[in-house]
Amino acid sequence: MRVTQPLLRNRQQRPTAVASIDGNRTYTWDELVSRIARLASGLKALGLKEKDRVGVLALNSDRYMELLFAVPWAGGIVVPLNHRWSSAEIAFAVADSDMRIICVDETFENTALEVVESVDHQLQIIGIDGSVKSAKTHVDGLADKQTECPEKQSSQDDVSGIFYTGGTTGRSKGVMLTHGNHVSNTLQFLSIIDMTEESVYLHAAPMFHIADALYVYMVTHIGGKHIFIPRFEPALCAQAIQDHKISDIILVPTMIQMLLEQPNFKDFDFSSLQRLYYGASPMPEAVAHDLVNKFPWVKCFQLYGQTESAPLLTALDSKYHNTSNQNQGRMKSAGRAMPAVELKIVDENGEEVPRGQIGEIIAKGPNIMKGYWGQDELTSKTVKDGWLHTGDAAHMDEGGFIFISDRLKDMIISGGENIYSTEVENALYEHNDVAQCAVIGIPDDKWGESVHAIVVPREGANPSTEDLISHCRKLIADYKCPRSISYRTEALPLSGPGKVLKTELRKPFWEGKERQVN
């Protein structure tokens, strides 16, 4: 099992079928595979050795997909980078993974240059195309010139990619995913959905995220067609669905809401849509209902998983997406364990809890990561006897449906992005005027939650909100920074073992509202 194997299969079976369309660029499978094989040659000519890490920092494009395949084709390890991160955060991943090459588009050229400045080791910049002026070479040039490189016959246990994920303990972790992890998750999910080689998928969600990356592998496995837009924008997305007769798309709930609520929604033809997948953050009930009402012919799938499970663990089948009461409110569920996934809800001693009782989700399967890059201890704490400890709290009903009650209960989900409160707190704590702080999610009509900080200033200090926020901006991505701050003089409420009781802090903000936590 190799992520690159279906490329050979598509070339053998459907060489002249269209594989990808990005703007006015269209490639057949034969052309695409040839480009990937030549790009792999080009990367090797630049000095890429087996298992070398190659980063990608870019908006969505066919070039991005070519890199996701070309790097493992050449025997390297691809590292998709979250382009919403600050350059300091990206520099951390670059240094941590000892990255040798970073591929960047025009949009993130400056960020990449800052990163190159800040890391100690040699890091080559490659442009996604000729518009990246500071790069000596670019993907297009590499793929145009070289002869084809033979596909590296990796074993299924070889790592093909490292996906950095925000750490709850501050520093982010590089999740090592193998060829077998990706291909297994692909086959597991394809076994329960009807995608075929006629399917047309729109990459609208960011490709650096494992949720969209899954479809890079899955659509290729089934021999379908890839369509790209650089980033999610409601009108752009709707237009692409209409123009390319998109059948399949994954979006986060915020994107779905924006798609459904755009003013000229009725002007677009969405009739080609067959399957719509969503996940990564809680789905507000109103949006779910709106979705089902506006797209009654579309099969909707709610998905749950983690980067560590490559990523899918559960799926809520389309037949449970209806607004009647027939299905005992299962539309709020994240669904059931997928084929070849074992899933249990356990207590703190690792014992399975009775149905209905909340505990931690643990899971086992061929899609569970090899481990965290360079963090053996953390790996062995997270994956025990093959069981991934998700850190997510949920209960399971009699039919095996899981209901996630508290995803790392302090995590804030704003506009589909996970924001780890400890990370924001760490930034605040670096400000001299902050004695104590806690960061929580508070209700926000547009983003679901917004980041709120509660600060106890040092004696005699009187920091301004503006000052604290701009301080944070220097350390972490803009979307993670507090939107509002409240101040108190008394110490924060603590639990027995000394943890800040965030549940208490959240209460006044959520009175009369139900916090949707995943």
Add this chain to the structure above:
Amino acid sequence: MRVTQPLLRNRQQRPTAVASIDGNRTYTWDELVSRIARLASGLKALGLKEKDRVGVLALNSDRYMELLFAVPWAGGIVVPLNHRWSSAEIAFAVADSDMRIICVDETFENTALEVVESVDHQLQIIGIDGSVKSAKTHVDGLADKQTECPEKQSSQDDVSGIFYTGGTTGRSKGVMLTHGNHVSNTLQFLSIIDMTEESVYLHAAPMFHIADALYVYMVTHIGGKHIFIPRFEPALCAQAIQDHKISDIILVPTMIQMLLEQPNFKDFDFSSLQRLYYGASPMPEAVAHDLVNKFPWVKCFQLYGQTESAPLLTALDSKYHNTSNQNQGRMKSAGRAMPAVELKIVDENGEEVPRGQIGEIIAKGPNIMKGYWGQDELTSKTVKDGWLHTGDAAHMDEGGFIFISDRLKDMIISGGENIYSTEVENALYEHNDVAQCAVIGIPDDKWGESVHAIVVPREGANPSTEDLISHCRKLIADYKCPRSISYRTEALPLSGPGKVLKTELRKPFWEGKERQVN
């Protein structure tokens, strides 16, 4: 990945859904899994140790399926035995695998007793049920008494079953299939078909054969329903399809022909059928057309593979099953490589041949066997660098569709020319007087081998050799036409899946001589 894992999943998700129906016995998933876990306890109480081999020699039943799961659940290795074999052939497999326990039904009790007599080591007989009087204990009793045994957490590389194959080239071989082989093939095939938990499968083909055994794993994986009939009989099969609203069934071409041609075909309701799978032997064109005409609403899949590939390598999608000329005669093809299967047609030096040229099929994938039991040398000759050498000759068209011409060992080499026996047989079958035929190579001093046909004439017909040969000359090249023909009234000897046993037919001609095969 374990073959037994989906049992846990079904118990978790659909405990009260019906899992199996055999006659008047119905079990829910909860009941079935409990039976399997208790049967595993019972087997251990009888002395079963890890990796011990347990044989099954029986007609189809729910008990058979319980054994297929209970043995690996207990950590053992299950060995389904071909009940069409002679007791001497079965004794070979029993001795070769050093089998400790053999489970047998009433039908094969005497065979089992002969086998026990003839082998040197201790072999316990277990009855499928109480009707096997010579057995001290039986499956039903074991499962009724014991407490549940925890499922053995096997690794995906552990062998879960040994399937004895071929007697066609002399001694039979024990194909070792791992948990990962079975689960991979299951997911690979499910990824391209629409089976769901609503699917209802009829075990009509013999369960000892890997083709039906695949569905034991596959239907369980998707949480569908298993229905059993003891053996294929056209009326019994049709009745079961009607009574149980069967949606899925695998049959060999001979069975399909019998099902379609039974006198009271029109009396049955086949409307529940959704997918019909066939393979294991060549499909006569007339039968394929009859199938498509009589079941126009059914999706038909032609499958090709070997026991060594657990078993599927290719599938011909239903959309190529039509009698129009739209698909360039692809209805005669065995289809294209399945997801995660790599497949090539190579010459004797292992080099890929151009499309359209005949060569040997070789294949790679997660479903390729671990090896032949106790035959490392043969294993390394058969699986080289992960590539299974199938011994089947075929060509591939521009769309990756393969067309199987012959088993390499059935290919006749006469005067240096390769002659594919199936091609000659197809020519003979077009003659009205031919009911059944087989074409083999017999020793020839001048040409090495010469083409010999064995013909079973239709009742009342008495074709002349001269007439048959001149008929063939009109259809195929002169050098391919039979040089001699012998006639018989009794049917040709068949293997389990309905293949003509050419080894048997060749024997009298080759006595005292060694046949050179590739």
